[in-house]
Amino acid sequence: MHRSTTRPSKSARRSAAAAPPSRTRAQVAISRQSRREAAKQHELEQFGRTYYKYLQLFEDISVSIRQQYTTEEIMAAYDREYEIASAEQKPGPTILTVEEVRHNLAALAARCEMIPKSLDHCIRMGFAASTYIHTMMDHLIGHPSQSYTFKDRCYVLYLANKLFRENNGQPSAPTGLPRLIKLIPDVPTTRGVTPADIKRWGSKPDDLTRKAFISEEILRRVFFVVDYAVKRHRGPCYDVQFEDTGTEELTFTAKQLLEMVANAELVTNMDS
Structure with missing residues (x-):
């Protein structure tokens, strides 16, 4: 079998040597x-x-x-x-x-x-x-x-x-947001939210409604879970009120709310 003896020119060899190595798809994806x-x-x-x-x-x-x-x-x-x-x-x-x-x-x-x-x-x-x-x-x-x-x-x-x-220049937290509506007693009794609570509310979402929580992330925020419903586009959702936002109800997905309550305190002395 005849083999071609044609070799690349010197300029072609220099260009090939100078060209940077092409990036792989994985490298491009990582960069993005x-x-x-x-x-x-x-x-x-x-x-x-x-x-x-x-x-x-x-x-x-x-x-x-x-x-x-x-x-x-x-x-x-x-x-x-x-x-x-x-x-x-x-x-x-x-x-x-x-x-x-x-x-x-x-x-x-x-x-x-x-x-x-x-x-x-x-x-x-x-x-x-x-x-x-x-x-x-x-x-x-x-x-x-x-x-x-x-x-x-x-x-x-x-x-x-x-x-x-x-x-x-002070370690104390800021004063806090205004209390536009009263959602919990003036002297609340609280306990931490447990993994068992999260598991139960995940399987029985209605059990999370009509409960109030206190979040202490920088600012003290009190919120109350008003209602639960399955939305057509967003799926399982909760309507929530905050004391510092008044009567307005905000909508959170079930996943979002479970993440919120996992880092909050449950108010246990709510009026029945």
């Missing part, structure tokens, strides 16, 4: 995954900084008004502003689009930039700062179309807490 993870990390850090910004604003307002006004004056202004805020709430779809959520956040941010001229203005700004925080966490990060996990939410809280402590 790394870029996605880096982008997500950047987003979470930005959320953490934003959370801290409005948490600090809320804390500054709380400290300022306590120094300038009596408790009676503060409560009277609080009641007036809460009535206004309740009247401004308009009925709408349970789940807003991401664009609608961002629009609401922009309006809240604008309200937080106002120059307060009275106690009522201060309370209004405090409401806006508090609402911005829970809207960002519950409606934007927690939006069904987003891929953020419960671990991601905890990381945002961790970053906000870290910034708060670093910039205030």
Whole structure:
């Protein structure tokens, strides 16, 4: 059999030697995954900084008004502003689009930039700062179309807490969010949630309804599980109320809520 004796030219051999080795599909996939993870990390850090910004604003307002006004004056202004805020709430779809959520956040941010001229203005700004925080966490990060996990939410809280402590030079946690509705007794009795609880609620989801929990992740948040239903698109879901968001009911998937209650305290002295 005749073999060709043609050899590559010197220039061809030099080009082949200089060319970098081609990346495998696995390497390309890893590179893309790394870029996605880096982008997500950047987003979470930005959320953490934003959370801290409005948490600090809320804390500054709380400290300022306590120094300038009596408790009676503060409560009277609080009641007036809460009535206004309740009247401004308009009925709408349970789940807003991401664009609608961002629009609401922009309006809240604008309200937080106002120059307060009275106690009522201060309370209004405090409401806006508090609402911005829970809207960002519950409606934007927690939006069904987003891929953020419960671990991601905890990381945002961790970053906000870290910034708060670093910039205030104190180990104490911030004052806390306002109590717009009363969901638990003033002196609650609690116990930790056990793996057995999670297993039971996972198999009997209705047993988790009508129960209240206290989360102590940076800010103390009280939430009450209102109802359970199987949604057409989202599957098993729970409607939940938070004391700091008023009568509004937020929807969480069964998986999301089980992750939340696993890290919370169960209130055991609820009125039957």
